[in-house]
Amino acid sequence: MTEKIQKTLRDSAAMRWGALILLSALTFSTYWFQDFFGGVKDLLLDEYGFTSENFGRIISLTTFANLFGMIMLGGILMDKWGVRIAGLLFGGLSAAGGLVVYLASIGTFGDEPNTVLWSMIVGRMMFGSGLEVVCVVATRTIVKWFKGYELALAMAINMGFGRLGSAMGIAVSPDIASGHFSTAVGFAASLLGIALIMFVVYIFFDVKLDKQNKEAAEEGSEDEEFKIADLLKLLKNSTFIYITLLCVAFYAAVFPFIQYAADLLVNKFGFTSALPEGANIVVNGSPALGNSLVFVGLFLFAIAFSTIPPRLKTNSQAFIARIAIAGLFALYIGSMWDVFSQWLDNGPKTASLIPLGSIIFTPIFGSYVDKNGKAASLMILGSLLLIFAHLSLSVFNNVYLGYMGLLSLGIAFSLVPAAMWPSVAKIVPESRLGSAYSFMFTIQNYGLAAFFWGIGAVLDLVNPNVIKITEGFREKFEGMGLAKEEVVAKIDALKLSGEIPPFDYTIPILILVACGVISIFLSFKLKQADKKYGYGLEKASNN
Numbered sequence: 001m002t003e004k005i006q007k008t009l010r011d012s013a014a015m016r017w018g019a020l021i022l023l024s025a026l027t028f029s030t031y032w033f034q035d036f037f038g039g040v041k042d043l044l045l046d047e048y049g050f051t052s053e054n055f056g057r058i059i060s061l062t063t064f065a066n067l068f069g070m071i072m073l074g075g076i077l078m079d080k081w082g083v084r085i086a087g088l089l090f091g092g093l094s095a096a097g098g099l100v101v102y103l104a105s106i107g108t109f110g111d112e113p114n115t116v117l118w119s120m121i122v123g124r125m126m127f128g129s130g131l132e133v134v135c136v137v138a139t140r141t142i143v144k145w146f147k148g149y150e151l152a153l154a155m156a157i158n159m160g161f162g163r164l165g166s167a168m169g170i171a172v173s174p175d176i177a178s179g180h181f182s183t184a185v186g187f188a189a190s191l192l193g194i195a196l197i198m199f200v201v202y203i204f205f206d207v208k209l210d211k212q213n214k215e216a217a218e219e220g221s222e223d224e225e226f227k228i229a230d231l232l233k234l235l236k237n238s239t240f241i242y243i244t245l246l247c248v249a250f251y252a253a254v255f256p257f258i259q260y261a262a263d264l265l266v267n268k269f270g271f272t273s274a275l276p277e278g279a280n281i282v283v284n285g286s287p288a289l290g291n292s293l294v295f296v297g298l299f300l301f302a303i304a305f306s307t308i309p310p311r312l313k314t315n316s317q318a319f320i321a322r323i324a325i326a327g328l329f330a331l332y333i334g335s336m337w338d339v340f341s342q343w344l345d346n347g348p349k350t351a352s353l354i355p356l357g358s359i360i361f362t363p364i365f366g367s368y369v370d371k372n373g374k375a376a377s378l379m380i381l382g383s384l385l386l387i388f389a390h391l392s393l394s395v396f397n398n399v400y401l402g403y404m405g406l407l408s409l410g411i412a413f414s415l416v417p418a419a420m421w422p423s424v425a426k427i428v429p430e431s432r433l434g435s436a437y438s439f440m441f442t443i444q445n446y447g448l449a450a451f452f453w454g455i456g457a458v459l460d461l462v463n464p465n466v467i468k469i470t471e472g473f474r475e476k477f478e479g480m481g482l483a484k485e486e487v488v489a490k491i492d493a494l495k496l497s498g499e500i501p502p503f504d505y506t507i508p509i510l511i512l513v514a515c516g517v518i519s520i521f522l523s524f525k526l527k528q529a530d531k532k533y534g535y536g537l538e539k540a541s542n543n
């Protein structure tokens, strides 16, 4: 008797990739909302009279709920209610949080700086309570559609959308804001709303797929459930503890740095915070739209470069494809060089190259690890690059060394995740992977919270004169009855003329070097543990 093979929606490539695009909107918009404050930090400080510590507090408290088990709670609810309800609930929470931040920024809850600050924090906390769970929902759902197909590629592209969100959030927000912080918030919050609508559209496909799976007698969801007993077993595994601590130390030196990078480049190396007229790509009279399209173009090149060549049959085909894409890329950059060269003097645009570069490099390093192994050694190398990056951006004052530092950070930001996340799957049995990732993300959030806030607090501590002088001028201008925008413009002009001195970032960034040193130590411990217990971290994935 021949068995009837019933096709489901996920057997169609168009449906799978369509589902991925609908889902990735959540990843894109949440990464954007998480990171865009970094591109408009100076505007936030000038417009509302906030300090760097206030900025750090807003970012740090964003993921406050995650320190108390929100990610695990999200995982448990997802197991119980499925990805549809979990996505709606936590995506909705993020979008509602975005709306509250917007209302706070236009003074709906009051104009007092302290009221604006705390209402923004409440909104960001609501947003952050959904953020990580939304990432887990997207990952789980990708597994549902791509298992047995292009799973690794789909995950890499989903992460690419996240990185694009971070890069554009940082780089294009100053163009969108055009002098008004609330405009940038309104745009970022709208993205969260659009992503939620796209998720609602996705739900129709999900319902149909589940129905077909039932008819085909497939399991609707084969994901393992989060269990406390699994977690307790994991905690007894010293290698798992090393990799979790490495995740904390490494990401604490990267994600928080990205939030402050644009401001650091402006203050330390005199980069601009807004682009001059001729340095914008303008489409339909809008630099925000034109510059955004450039980022989408760069993203498409990154995706093409990192996904097309590895999928070709022979090495020579792959080589020719690489040369062709690189050639087109060079033409693209060359044709707009007089504009792009000015971008390299702009803080937000240059800072955005860190997440943007990782879209190209993460899949390249990922496939190197798949083919050649050496994951623990690459984590050591990534940690060394991290130390070089933060030293060159703190103790030295040479802009070219600064560019080298940013490049090293970009490579480390691609290398370590590409080596670390697949290594977890070698250390932890598959049945406990869900618990392992949610535990790692939870602990990671402690490091992030400490450093998001810590960098801002230390920055204020070591720059009391900058705060005093700025406040003096603000009080003077407000006393003259100037409107908010005029105060911001005047303070900006005083910063440019040097009458308000720049922030000194040396100590806050030097502290991050310690994270690199701890990362190296933990990577060595991982390598030792691998030798002892034979996890195969240094071996190719198919060995």
Ligand SMILES: C[C@H](NC(=O)[C@@H](N)CCCCN)C(=O)O
Pocket (backbone or CB within 6 Å): 031, 034, 035, 132, 135, 162, 251, 255, 417, 441, 444
């Ligand atoms: C894969 C990894 N993601 C995380 O570490 C998430 N916990 C953070 C999500 C928040 C992004 N701003 C990564 O992005 O490398």
